[in-house]
Each structure stands twice: as structure tokens, then as C-alpha cells.
Amino acid sequence: MAKAGRASGGQRPLLEARNIVKTIGTGAGELQILKGVSMDLVPGELTLLMGPSGSGKTTLLSILGCILTATSGELHLAGHQAVGLSSEALAEIRRLHVGFVFQSYNLFPTLTAVENVLVALDVRDARSADPIQTATEALKAVGLGHRINT
Ligand SMILES: Nc1ncnc2c1ncn2[C@@H]1O[C@H](COP(=O)(O)OP(=O)(O)OP(=O)(O)O)[C@@H](O)[C@H]1O
Ligand SMILES: [Mg+2]
Structure with a gap:
């Protein structure tokens, strides 16, 4: 499994993940992608998620960002427990509290x-x-003042 590392310490977490499990498929085809991941994200800290290809980084980020929901575990984020919420409720959390910078950006x-x-x-x-x-x-604010009208 991928490892999450922390650059500095101090404040209360913005996000707390506890024992996150993600399983896909059923029966003989069942694959456990995440086997119980626990981690915190703290304001002002830089957190790096590292691991070999296929270790579950994208799956974990998708769960932390409320794109996917975990099979079990707890995800406390902005006053919500996100595991098991409907896709509509997850979309509402994303809309208000989550920002993604995609590798392949999804701009119009x-x-x-x-x-x-x-x-x-x-x-x-x-x-x-x-x-x-x-x-x-x-x-x-993010250094894109020169690209405003392009
Ligand atoms: N929807 C899916 N259906 C089947 N297998 C999946 C699905 N999503 C992820 N997997 C499998 O789960 C494992 C973890 O995938 P994931 O994409 O999270 O890894 P990763 O660490 O992001 O890999 P990479 O570094 O290549 O981006 C891989 O074996 C992948 O094939
Ligand atoms: Mg990936």
C-alpha cells in the first residue's frame, strides 16, 4: 500500500481517515485495493502520497476527495462522516470543501x-x-495573472 508522509505537525486535522477499505468485484473476482488505511490531513501541511504503480494511490485520493466511497472505514471531513453517503451527498461535500488539481486538467x-x-x-x-x-x-493568487484571458 502507498504511504502518506507529513511535512510538519501541530493543528487539528481537516480530514481524518480511519481503517479505509476499498474492495471491488465479488466472489472469486474480488480485489481488495485498500486494506485499512488511516491518515490525517492537517491545515497548512504538505502531505505526499507515495507508492508503486497499482498500490492504490488514485483510489485513496478519490476516496479522500469524495469521488469514490470506501467499502468500510470512516472518513471525517468538514464535519461529515463520508463513508456510505449517497453520490449526491458526496457531490455536495466536494462542491463546498474539496479542490482537485488534476494531472490532466479538466478545463473547458x-x-x-x-x-x-x-x-x-x-x-x-x-x-x-x-x-x-x-x-x-x-x-x-496562484501565479496565473498572465493567462487571464487566454
Ligand atoms: N475500477 C476498477 N476496476 C478494477 N480494478 C481497479 C479499479 N480501480 C483500481 N483498480 C485496481 O486497483 C489497484 C490500485 O489502483 P490505483 O489506480 O489506485 O493505483 P495507483 O497507485 O494510483 O497506480 P498508478 O501509480 O499506476 O497510478 C490496481 O491494481 C488497479 O488495477
Ligand atoms: Mg494513480
Whole structure:
């Protein structure tokens, strides 16, 4: 199984995973991908997830990010216990509390960077009085000020 490492210590966890098990298939075809993973994610810390190909990193990240649900275990995230929730309830947690930076990013290619951020604000129902300004500031904050209209 992949190992999660921590860069520094201190605060209360934002996310607590306990004994996360993920099994797919049934009977002779059953495969246990995660065999009881426990870990915390703490605000302000950098956590690295490392392991050989096929060790379950993507599966674990998908469960921690509420894309998949675990077969058993507990996942405490933003005041919710996420294991066993419906896909609608998981989508609500993702919408409000989770951000992904995908290796192959899932942007709308025909929209500009600002327009892509505006879509995300709409999904969160978080358009401000000046949404373009909000989106522009968000892009500048992550060093993408030069890509705003591309
Ligand atoms: N939906 C699925 N159906 C069948 N097998 C799956 C499924 N999802 C994951 N697996 C298997 O579970 C194991 C872990 O997969 P996972 O993609 O989580 O590994 P990984 O550590 O992310 O690998 P990589 O470093 O190659 O990205 C692999 O053996 C994979 O084939
Ligand atoms: Mg992977």
C-alpha cells in the first residue's frame, strides 16, 4: 500500500481517515485495493502520497476527495462522516470543501481562464457582486495573472 508522509505537525486535522477499505468485484473476482488505511490531513501541511504503480494511490485520493466511497472505514471531513453517503451527498461535500488539481486538467478548452473560474463559482453558487474581479484575483493568487484571458 502507498504511504502518506507529513511535512510538519501541530493543528487539528481537516480530514481524518480511519481503517479505509476499498474492495471491488465479488466472489472469486474480488480485489481488495485498500486494506485499512488511516491518515490525517492537517491545515497548512504538505502531505505526499507515495507508492508503486497499482498500490492504490488514485483510489485513496478519490476516496479522500469524495469521488469514490470506501467499502468500510470512516472518513471525517468538514464535519461529515463520508463513508456510505449517497453520490449526491458526496457531490455536495466536494462542491463546498474539496479542490482537485488534476494531472490532466479538466478545463473547458473553448473558455478563457477567467471564464473557467466563473464556471466554478457558478457551481458553488458563489458569484460575488463582481465575479470577474473575484476570478481574476483567484488566478493572480496562484501565479496565473498572465493567462487571464487566454
Ligand atoms: N475500477 C476498477 N476496476 C478494477 N480494478 C481497479 C479499479 N480501480 C483500481 N483498480 C485496481 O486497483 C489497484 C490500485 O489502483 P490505483 O489506480 O489506485 O493505483 P495507483 O497507485 O494510483 O497506480 P498508478 O501509480 O499506476 O497510478 C490496481 O491494481 C488497479 O488495477
Ligand atoms: Mg494513480
